[in-house]
Amino acid sequence: DAGVIQSPRHEVTEMGQEVTLRCKPISGHDYLFWYRQTMMRGLELLIYFNNNVPIDDSGMPEDRFSAKMPNASFSTLKIQPSEPRDSAVYFCASRDRGELFFGEGSRLTVL
Amino acid sequence: AQSVTQPDIHITVSEGASLELRCNYSYGATPYLFWYVQSPGQGLQLLLKYFSGDTLVQGIKGFEAEFKRSQSSFNLRKPSVHWSDAAEYFCVLGNQGGKLIFGQGTELSVKP
Numbered sequence: 001d002a003g004v005i006q007s008p009r010h011e012v013t014e015m016g017q018e019v020t021l022r023c024k025p026i027s028g029h030d031y032l033f034w035y036r037q038t039m040m041r042g043l044e045l046l047i048y049f050n051n052n053v054p055i056d057d058s059g060m061p062e063d064r065f066s067a068k069m070p071n072a073s074f075s076t077l078k079i080q081p082s083e084p085r086d087s088a089v090y091f092c093a094s095r096d097r098g099e100l101f102f103g104e105g106s107r108l109t110v111l
Numbered sequence: 112a113q114s115v116t117q118p119d120i121h122i123t124v125s126e127g128a129s130l131e132l133r134c135n136y137s138y139g140a141t142p143y144l145f146w147y148v149q150s151p152g153q154g155l156q157l158l159l160k161y162f163s164g165d166t167l168v169q170g171i172k173g174f175e176a177e178f179k180r181s182q183s184s185f186n187l188r189k190p191s192v193h194w195s196d197a198a199e200y201f202c203v204l205g206n207q208g209g210k211l212i213f214g215q216g217t218e219l220s221v222k223p
Contacts, residue, residue, distance in 0.1 A: 031209055043201065043213045050209060091154060098143050098162060098205055102154040 004103035006092050012109045018080040021106045024073055025094030033100065034067055034077050035091040043091075049075065082110045113138050115204045117214035124192050125222045132187040132217050134202030143205030144185040146176055149216075150198045158200075161185065172196070197221045 005024040013019055025032050033048040047057040052069045060067070064083070069075040079086055089107045093100040114137045124130055136142055143162050147155040159170025166178040176187045185202060202214040 033211065035213075042215050045211070045213070048210065056210060093155075095209070095211075099145070099157055099160060100147075100155070100203075100211060102147075102156075104154045 004092055004094050004101050006090075006103035006106050008106055009104065010107045010109075012111065013082055014111050015083055016081045017110075018078065019082045019086075019108060019110075021077040021090050021092075021108070023075045023077070023092030023103060025075070025092070026096065026101055027073065029094035029096045029101070030072075031095035032069060032075050033093045033095065034075070035093065036088045037091060037105070038088045046077070046090075079108075082108075084110045086110050113204060113206055113210075113212055115202050115212050115214035117200075117202055117217045119217045120215065121218045121220070123220040123222060126194050127191050130187075130189045130192045130196070130219070132200050132202075132219070134185045134187065134214060135183050136185065136202075136204045137183065138204055138206065140206075144176075144178060145203040145205065145211075146170065146174070146185075146187045147201045147203060148172075148198050149201065155201065158187070192219075192221055194221045194223065 007022045030051050034046040036044045046059045047067045049069045067077045087110050089105040091105045093102045116135045118133050145160045146158040148158050149155045158174050159168050161168050161178045169175050174189050178185050199216045199218045201216050204212045
């Protein structure tokens, strides 16, 4: 298996623009997690899904953030409008029997 | 409340020296516990995990961790550190509901 695949790996955008991050989990994994990592706040859980259903979105910082999982093989995290303080590395992870498998992350820079 | 505490933000050890990274958790039931490592610019990789059974678990790269229920701890150890072990290490608590809670991380530097 190719592992968890995230795209884009790097994105630079201007404040106010819409950003969409994508994730393809490992086939057969029933949990999917979105994390954000910054120097100041470390790793923060934003939202996670079980069988495509959002279970806990309490970590989503604001209404500007939204996440979807239309099917078992695809998820998106959208920020609209983006702000400079959203600059971070966003990780997607899928889970199998307790173990998280992480993607390589999407590094977002909002100017 | 469920939480994970890694008391040491940054540790420096000499190459060849032993290492212990501390982790304390708070959880009312039997926890699932993990240690992950993140090299600079990379994603996170699982070192080892504890679900039940033997309280001393062996992981990859020569790491081990010991679960101590009485102390609510899950410290990570390695008898001899290599320069390639320099990275950030995360202790993670998993609850029954599927949520995984990360500690703040401990950054390890290795002196030649």
